[in-house]
Amino acid sequence: MxxxxxxxxxxxxxxxxxxxxxxxxxxxxxxxxxxxxxxxxxxxxxxxxxxxxxxxxxxxxxxxxxxxxxxxxxxxxxxxxxxxxxxxxxxxxxxxxxxxxxxxxxxxxxxxxxxxxxxxxxxxxxGDFIAVNPHLFSLNIVGCARGRAWDPALLSRTTQGLTSLLLALKKCPMIRYQHSSDMAKRLAESVKQIITKEYELFDFRKTEVPPLLLIVDRSDDAVTPLLNQWTYQAMVHELLGLNNNRIDLSRVPGVSKELREVVLSAESDDFYASNLYLNFGEIGTNIKNLMEDFQKKKPKGQQKLESIADMKAFVDNYPQFKKMSGTVSKHVTVVGELSRLVSERSLMEVSELEQELACQSDHSSAQQNVSRLLQNPKLNELDAARLVMLYALRYEKHSSNNLPALMKELHRKGVSESYGRMVQAVVEYGGKRVRGTDLINPNDAVAITKQFFKGLKGVENVYTQHQPLLQETLDQLIKGRLKDSQYPYLGPSTLRDRPQDIVVFVIGGATYEEAQSVYSLNRSTPGVRVVLGGTTIHNTKSFLDEVMAATTPGRGAERSQGSGRPASRR
CATH class of the missing domain: 3.40.50.2060 (Sec1/Munc18 (SM) protein, domain 1)
Structure with missing residues (x-):
């Protein structure tokens, strides 16, 4: 898998x-x-x-x-x-x-x-999909919905991508889908139709426990894509944007010409592969170690080349030095820019409050803290609006909900009207009326664990309490406790054993936080293999594009990589 x-x-x-x-x-x-x-x-x-x-x-x-x-x-x-x-x-x-x-x-x-x-x-x-990580794939489609229904061309493209993934992995799965989402049911039926039509292609060797395709809807958890991230891959995507493994660094102050666009690929960059899921503090320490290692191995300026053997050794080792030099300068530039943005935008403070909004249930404290942080002049429009969005989702039905006052504060701060509209759109997209599961349970006694990140200067005490809803869903699925009423099977099911090979697909886009949950689950659960996919991989900006495409009348797909038409067998 x-x-x-x-x-x-x-x-x-x-x-x-x-x-x-x-x-x-x-x-x-x-x-x-x-x-x-x-x-x-x-x-x-x-x-x-x-x-x-x-x-x-x-x-x-x-x-x-x-x-x-x-x-x-x-x-x-x-x-x-x-x-x-x-x-x-x-x-x-x-x-x-x-x-x-x-x-x-x-x-x-x-x-x-x-x-x-x-x-x-x-x-x-x-190979009709984008392989992002070994357990993560995307179709690079933002804006797949028109209201609560599929854009027809993008339903076709998503079906093609998903069936191609199943064929590449040689899986003919049972299918479960999120009952509260018509889009999930529609995609499940569309995939099933192709599997039935192309039954010869899907005639793989039967396994004792059949594989499972689980289709869920992003609107069931609108909180996860709104949170700042603190692991390397997720943080790069959130703050710099990761598009097909490429990062645009052209706006970085003083960046050299060769580093204006860099590629971060775990396939060809060992440092990146080792640090994908580590937190920001650990990355700082590892960058320091990488630089020290490079200094030791770097050819000395006065290196004597007195014999053919000396010259041959130098030439043989030079590509290795050059590659290492490129790796060091690339990651120092990327991490340096992340660090600058964290400081410039007060993201430590912002993230702490985001975690409180996502995981705790003290309305009075939450409202006061949002109001207080909105006064911070370092807070940019996106960060200010996202705090109010998280408050709006978290306390949507609270008796003392004071969203209008926070909206006024956004206005006073000079946040543009478009962000104001997005606050309402996020609630329309992922509010209580839409969700099939209870994303937010006010009765939870949430145990708060503060994780102290140490390493880079200025990076300490970041909260990482939040766990995506998908993590709980997969946990219930693997234990055989996922309710059929919430996630029914498409067609009759004889599957009662815990599934071993699971493909989970998020309509409306997955996140790197969810990818990290799947990575951890694969490592900690022997015998279970999970692959995560989505119409795209979101950061906050692309998620808000998704939300606006779905909630603005007459607005179709924001960005996609082409639609194509339904394919049939030769």
């Missing part, structure tokens, strides 16, 4: 199947992202792929000495591009791989266009 490995194997198989010789890799916008998440350009270059092209590029030259490996989504546009390509081929031979199911009629149209007989192979390789 490793989604990164599944996509890597597909890409390797594509390149190896074409045999020795120089190759060009032809992709579309989405498959470019899919491949770049699991392989660096230099790794692919080592496999004799010397050129990367887009199928929709008008400026590609004829290069008959190259073999073409085409990895494309089976969309109408891509099939049309291929037909045009095969009528006037630019390369000597074509190996065509679709990331999902393609219809017989489209394969026939391609065969008819191949008059010069340049196509050596057409296959389906089911």
């Amino acid at each position: 490793n989604v990164t490995q599944a996509v890597k194997q597909y890409v390797s198989k594509m390149i190896e199947s074409s045999g020795p010789g120089m190759k060009v890799l032809v992709m579309d916008k989405e498959t470019t992202s899919i491949v770049s998440m699991v392989y660096t350009q230099s790794e692919i270059l080592q496999k004799e792929v010397y050129l990367f092209e887009r199928i929709d590029s008008q400026s590609r030259e004829n290069m008959k000495h190259l073999k073409a490996i085409c990895f494309l989504r089976p969309t109408k546009d891509n099939v049309e591009y291929l037909i045009q390509e095969l009528r006037r081929p630019k390369y000597s031979v074509y190996f065509i791989y679709f990331s999902n199911v393609i219809s017989k009629s489209e394969v026939k149209a391609l065969a008819e266009a191949d008059e010069q007989e340049v196509v050596a192979e057409v296959q389906e390789f089911y």
Whole structure:
């Protein structure tokens, strides 16, 4: 159940199947992202792929000495591009791989266009999703809902992504869905329809306990995506934005040209892989150790190169030094910028109050603390609004709810009207009327544990009390206690044993906090393997885009990576 490995194997198989010789890799916008998440350009270059092209590029030259490996989504546009390509081929031979199911009629149209007989192979390789971490995948869709219903094109794209994931992992699952969400039921039915239609593809070896697909709705827990995060990957996404493993650092004061955009990939960066889930203080200590290690290994300026052996040793070691130097400068820049933003925006204080709002039940204290922090001139619009959003969700039905007064304070602070509208939209999106489970139980006696983070200067005493609702849901599921009334099976179920292979999918987007919960659960529960996916992976800004798309009449998808159409079997 490793989604990164599944996509890597597909890409390797594509390149190896074409045999020795120089190759060009032809992709579309989405498959470019899919491949770049699991392989660096230099790794692919080592496999004799010397050129990367887009199928929709008008400026590609004829290069008959190259073999073409085409990895494309089976969309109408891509099939049309291929037909045009095969009528006037630019390369000597074509190996065509679709990331999902393609219809017989489209394969026939391609065969008819191949008059010069340049196509050596057409296959389906089911890598139609973004592999973020080994246990985490995304479809890069923000704004999948129109009100409480699917955008039809995005339901189709989500179904394709999810069925492709199941095929890549070789799972034919039982399906459970969140009963309170019509969107969850609709997606469950749509996935089931494909599994039934493509029964031959899903005819995998039966296991004693069948795998399980659990479909949930983001609106059941609108609190998690609003919280500041304190582990490395989550913090980078929240404060800097992590888009297909890339971070834009161009606004960082004094940043060097080569560090304006950096890639953070656990596949190619050992430091990042080791620190993904560590807290900010620990990362500070580890950065310090990394720098000290680099200083020890760095070639001395006056190093004597007196013999051929000396020169050879230097040349052999130089790439390693260069790579280490790049790793050090990249992470020092990223962590330095995180630290600057934490200080500039008073995020320690903000986060402490966020945790209090999410986990405690003292209304009087919460209101006073929100009101007090809104007076802080360091508080930016987003942080001010998110505190009021958390208060609005937490104390929505409280007898002394004083949201209007806090809204006035936001206005006095000069927070824009658009953020004011977002406060109401968040309650409409994820308030008590919508939720299927009791996200907030005022009777809970919450045991508060303060975790002291020490390491980087100025980073101490950060609260991390909050646990996402998904963590409790999965815990109940694994123990066999998840209520059928809240999460019914689609169709009859004989499953009574605790599930072992679980794919959980969040309509409306997952978060890195939830991904960390799944990572911890996989490590602490032998025999259970969980993979988490979502229409996207949210930070607060993208979540608010999701909320506004769902609650603003006539507003469709904010951003997606294309929709495509329902695919069928060749």
